[in-house]
Amino acid sequence: MLQAMEDIISSVEVAVLEDQRALARVNGQILACSDLSIFQASKAQQDVVQLAREDHAACRVQEGFENDNMTLLCGSFLSSLEGVSLPECVHEYTLAGADAKMACLDELSQLSTQQYPDVKHRHTACSEATDAHAARQRACAVKQSAFEMAFCSYKLEHAFGCPAFEVCVANATLLRNSTYTDVSSAETAKKAEFAAAKKVQCFIGVLNASMDQRAEMYGQCLNLEVNTSSLDIVYPPLPDLSACNSNDYETEVCGEAWLAAEYSSQEWFAKAPAATCSQCLAPTTSTSTTTSSSSSSTTTTTGAVANSVEILLHFVELVFMFPICFLQYFHLVLCPPKPAVDVLQLLINFWAMATAATATTDLICNTTKLLLQTIDPVLLILDLHSCVLQFFDLVICPLKLAIHVLELVIDVRARDTAATAATADTIAAFNVADTLLQALDLVFFILDLEFCVLQLFQLVLRPLEPAIQVIEPLANLWTD
Numbered sequence: 429m430l431q432a433m434e435d436i437i438s439s440v441e442v443a444v445l446e447d448q449r450a451l452a453r454v455n456g457q458i459l460a461c462s463d464l465s466i467f468q469a470s471k472a473q474q475d476v477v478q479l480a481r482e483d484h485a486a487c488r489v490q491e492g493f494e495n496d497n498m499t500l501l502c503g504s505f506l507s508s509l510e511g512v513s514l515p516e517c518v519h520e521y522t523l524a525g526a527d528a529k530m531a532c533l534d535e536l537s538q539l540s541t542q543q544y545p546d547v548k549h550r551h552t553a554c555s556e557a558t559d560a561h562a563a564r565q566r567a568c569a570v571k572q573s574a575f576e577m578a579f580c581s582y583k584l585e586h587a588f589g590c591p592a593f594e595v596c597v598a599n600a601t602l603l604r605n606s607t608y609t610d611v612s613s614a615e616t617a618k619k620a621e622f623a624a625a626k627k628v629q630c631f632i633g634v635l636n637a638s639m640d641q642r643a644e645m646y647g648q649c650l651n652l653e654v655n656t657s658s659l660d661i662v663y664p665p666l667p668d669l670s671a672c673n674s675n676d677y678e679t680e681v682c683g684e685a686w687l688a689a690e691y692s693s694q695e696w697f698a699k700a701p702a703a704t705c706s707q708c709l710a711p712t713t714s715t716s717t718t719t720s721s722s723s724s725s726t727t728t729t730t731g732a733v734a735n736s737v738e739i740l741l742h743f744v745e746l747v748f749m750f751p752i753c754f755l756q757y758f759h760l761v762l763c764p765p766k767p768a769v770d771v772l773q774l775l776i777n778f779w780a781m782a783t784a785a786t787a788t789t790d791l792i793c794n795t796t797k798l799l800l801q802t803i804d805p806v807l808l809i810l811d812l813h814s815c816v817l818q819f820f821d822l823v824i825c826p827l828k829l830a831i832h833v834l835e836l837v838i839d840v841r842a843r844d845t846a847a848t849a850a851t852a853d854t855i856a857a858f859n860v861a862d863t864l865l866q867a868l869d870l871v872f873f874i875l876d877l878e879f880c881v882l883q884l885f886q887l888v889l890r891p892l893e894p895a896i897q898v899i900e901p902l903a904n905l906w907t908d
Contacts, residue, residue, distance in 0.1 A: 429628075429632055430629060433625045433626075433629045436622075437622060437625050440618045440621055440659065441622075441658070441659070443614075443618060444615075444618060444659050444661060447614065447615070447661055448661055448662065450607055450611060451607065451608065451611060451662075451663060454600070454603050454604040454607045454608075455604060455664050455666075455667055457603065457604070458604060458667045458669065459667050459669070460596075460600075461593055461596035461597045462669060473578070473581055473585045473586070474582055476581075477579050477582045480571070480574050480575040480578040480579075481575055481690070483574075483575070484571040484572050484574070484575045485694065485696060487564070487567060487571045488568055488694070488696040488697075488700040488702075489700070490568075491561070491565060491568050491699070491700035492696050492698075492699035492700045494557070494560055494561040494564045495561055495699045495700060496699065497557050497560075497561075498554070498557040498560070498561045501553045501554045501557045502554040502558065504550050504553075504554075505547070505554040508546060508547045514536075517531065517532035517535060518532065518536070568703075569703040572702055572703055573706055576681065576682070576705060576706045577706070579681055580709065583681060583708065584708075597669060604666070608663060611663075612661075612663075615659070615661050618659060619659050622654065622656055622659055623654035623656060626652070627649060627652055627654065630645075630648070631649050633645060634646050681705070681707060682705035682707045682708075687702075691705075
């Protein structure tokens with residue numbers, strides 16, 4: 429009995445250790461979400477974006493210094509120009525005599541010697557500062573483009589990595605919470621089990637004690653307070669993981685909010701404004717805002733030409749389908765009587781054979797005629813089937829016309845909508861209509877295929893009709 433209690437105590441202590449490990453595992457699973465490869469790629473690209481952002485900002489700060497230097501030097505140059513006063517004789521130089529012109533040149537020479545070197549020096553400094561500022565602008569434009577491309581790559585990576593990370597954290601958190609609940613409920617039960625086993629051990633000791641010790645030991649067992657602090661479970665707090673910023677992949681690059689956050693709100697923007705922003709690459713949009721209008725117009729023009737050609741082809745097909753439909757109407761009117769006549773003729777032939785077979789020779793001849801006429805039911809069935817197909821085709825033919833008209837309208841609407849930036853609902857409606865048209869085209873194709881197979885059989889069997897028409901008179905002569 430004591431050994432059983434020892435086993436219970438040991439099992440409770442082992443279970444508590446396992447519960448503590450389980451809590452560590454579920455918290456570790458939450459932390460492991462940060463190690464997802466797709467999320468790590470997003471974080472790595474985020475570091476690239478930050479480096480590109482800092483590199484671009486440093487360049488713009490330096491551009492601001494270059495701008496201040498250019499403003500200062502060129503302002504000094506302009507001030508020096510304003511301080512130069514030409515002699516009055518310059519204004520009358522062309523009308524003056526030779527002595528007056530020579531005197532004017534002497535004054536100009538003195539002015540050149542005294543003021544020109546300083547003005548020239550200031551002009552050179554202004555030109556060099558202007559060139560340095562322009563070179564810095566070009567360098568910063570390259571760094572800006574690199575930053576925007578890096579941000580577009582990060583946005584794409586983040587659009588996949590962030591949702592995957594959030595789903596991972598959500599699932600791991602649910603598992604953690606349920607594990608914490610189970611462990612917390614079991615902790616109280618395990619402590620009660622542990623205390624009960626300890627007390628049972630105490631009472632067994634009473635039974636094993638001598639008679640003079642049992643009363644005292646029994647009282648001790650009744651008042652025994654079992655220390656279960658060794659079974660206390662530590663519940664680690666929820667790991668603090670930085671949440672994904674959905675704005676990083678939902679905000680449109682080069683949009684007003686993005687430009688304000690990345691450029692116009694920066695300290696360097698006043699002296700070194702950013703160049704034209706380059707949008708993220710997309711299959712149907714232009715790469716740069718400076719060329720988006722020209723690319724868009726080219727794409728729209730090409731699409732308009734293609735749509736116009738397709739609409740013209742639909743119209744031509746529509747024109748040619750009208751006479752086909754009218755011919756099928758006339759054919760349907762003439763088609764049913766022919767099978768009916770064939771059926772009547774076949775019944776008459778059978779009746780004649782049944783009543784004329786009075787002799788062995790007549791029986792043989794009539795049997796031969798019957799065998800020769802066995803092909804007629806086959807041709808009759810083919811004719812009936814052809815009439816059925818033509819009836820369906822007659823019903824479907826106007827529907828085809830309606831479909832082509834609808835396709836024509838959809839193409840025109842799609843072309844107009846493409847030129848005016850269609851909404852998602854409009855595009856979805858066009859896609860649904862186009863899907864229905866394609867499904868109906870498939871039905872038409874199956875009917876046409878069946879009709880072609882039917883015509884193939886008729887092509888094989890029809891040549892036998894002349895042979896039957898030649899053999900039948902011979903058989904009739906023989907019978908006669």
